[in-house]
Amino acid sequence: MWNAAKCDLCGDCLVKCRYVDYDKDRAVSEIKLLMEGKAADILNSCITCNTCFDNCPTGADPANLIFKMQEKIGTSPLIINAKPMITDRAKRFEEGQADSQVIEGDPDKPALSFDGFEFKQFPEGTLESGLFKGLTVVRGGEYMSLVGMVHMGGESFAGRFGRQVIEKFADLGKEIVYLHNEGYVLAHVKAKELGIPVPFKYYHLFEYLRDYLKKNQKDISLLNKKVAYQPNCAVSWIREQDIWLDEVFDLIGAEHVSRQYDGLNALCCSGPAIGVNKDLAVDMQTKNVQDALDAGAEALVTICPICDAVMRRATSKAGLPKIFITDLCRMGLGEIPWPA
Ligand code: SF4
Numbered sequence: 001m002w003n004a005a006k007c008d009l010c011g012d013c014l015v016k017c018r019y020v021d022y023d024k025d026r027a028v029s030e031i032k033l034l035m036e037g038k039a040a041d042i043l044n045s046c047i048t049c050n051t052c053f054d055n056c057p058t059g060a061d062p063a064n065l066i067f068k069m070q071e072k073i074g075t076s077p078l079i080i081n082a083k084p085m086i087t088d089r090a091k092r093f094e095e096g097q098a099d100s101q102v103i104e105g106d107p108d109k110p111a112l113s114f115d116g117f118e119f120k121q122f123p124e125g126t127l128e129s130g131l132f133k134g135l136t137v138v139r140g141g142e143y144m145s146l147v148g149m150v151h152m153g154g155e156s157f158a159g160r161f162g163r164q165v166i167e168k169f170a171d172l173g174k175e176i177v178y179l180h181n182e183g184y185v186l187a188h189v190k191a192k193e194l195g196i197p198v199p200f201k202y203y204h205l206f207e208y209l210r211d212y213l214k215k216n217q218k219d220i221s222l223l224n225k226k227v228a229y230q231p232n233c234a235v236s237w238i239r240e241q242d243i244w245l246d247e248v249f250d251l252i253g254a255e256h257v258s259r260q261y262d263g264l265n266a267l268c269c270s271g272p273a274i275g276v277n278k279d280l281a282v283d284m285q286t287k288n289v290q291d292a293l294d295a296g297a298e299a300l301v302t303i304c305p306i307c308d309a310v311m312r313r314a315t316s317k318a319g320l321p322k323i324f325i326t327d328l329c330r331m332g333l334g335e336i337p338w339p340a
């Protein structure tokens with residue numbers, strides 16, 4: 001969450017932004033405008049990649065300032081594009097519309113949250129996989145992670161509706177496994193910032209997968225494949241997830257290749273940019289895929305349904321298999337084959 005007291009106006013956040021070409025003076029003047037609650041050029045150029053969260057040396061969270069101001073000023077093409085969707089979603093929350101699905105599982109097992117996504121946005125067979133056998137499954141608007149709404153001018157959503165969502169999960173009376181890491185961010189990061197109590201135990205998908213694989217090690221046949229990893233924008237809020245992911249990779253024999261666009265230097269999948277700047281989006285996708293190929297990867301592993309959909313065309317064009325993380329684990333467990 002933006003903390004003006006931590007900002008020393010160094011300008012690093014916007015000097016390092018890939019999507020503008022600001023020198024230090026320009027960067028500082030942009031941040032000052034935003035701190036004064038005024039419009040600034042960066043609001044229209046920012047593609048909401050969240051990288052400046054990591055690029056701020058003091059932890060002031062400039063990305064959050066930019067997202068707040070994008071929502072307030074409303075001139076960003078991204079925000080204009082998403083306005084009807086955001087307005088509709090806010091209305092549904094305000095009116096308490098029930099638009100979710102619950103598939104009951106074993107009483108003593110956790111619930112698996114698919115966030116606000118449709119089941120079909122995850123790989124075929126996910127629900128039937130042994131990975132999630134017996135888990136209660138939930139999805140839909142009332143279980144939305146909300147934090148991703150920053151890509152659409154909805155920075156305020158976590159504050160306005162986060163309590164409703166957390167209470168909905170609490171009503172399940174279960175431990176929660178978040179299949180999409182943004183759900184974990186709402187429970188683990190945003191709820192704390194907003195003072196929302198989280199009265200249940202919750203797990204990141206990678207923690208769950210790691211523990212499942214450890215328990216079922218006898219069923220694993222090591223893949224012995226080199227993979228590149230496409231992080232999503234929520235990774236900035238939970239850097240510890242990269243450690244859990246590497247544990248998952250190790251357990252199934254996937255070698256995480258070192259590449260240029262990895263870790264703090266990751267390149268956004270381009271999802272937020274597609275609707276407003278197609279050339280930029282295609283360029284980002286192409287760079288990401290080429291980088292994975294240059295590093296010797298035999299597949300690109302995705303962890304977010306949006307990244308997964310966005311990277312489909314570029315990976316397919318380059319002949320690089322794209323594998324969602326749960327499918328990669330299913331391959332290690334022999335449930336499905338490595339792509340031909
Ligand atoms: S969120 Fe990304 S695009 Fe926006 S200003 Fe920060 S680094 Fe630049």
Ligand code: SF4
Pocket residue numbers: 006007008009010011012013014031055056057058059060061062
């Ligand atoms: S938000 Fe952080 S990186 Fe940006 S000017 Fe302030 S201290 Fe520097």
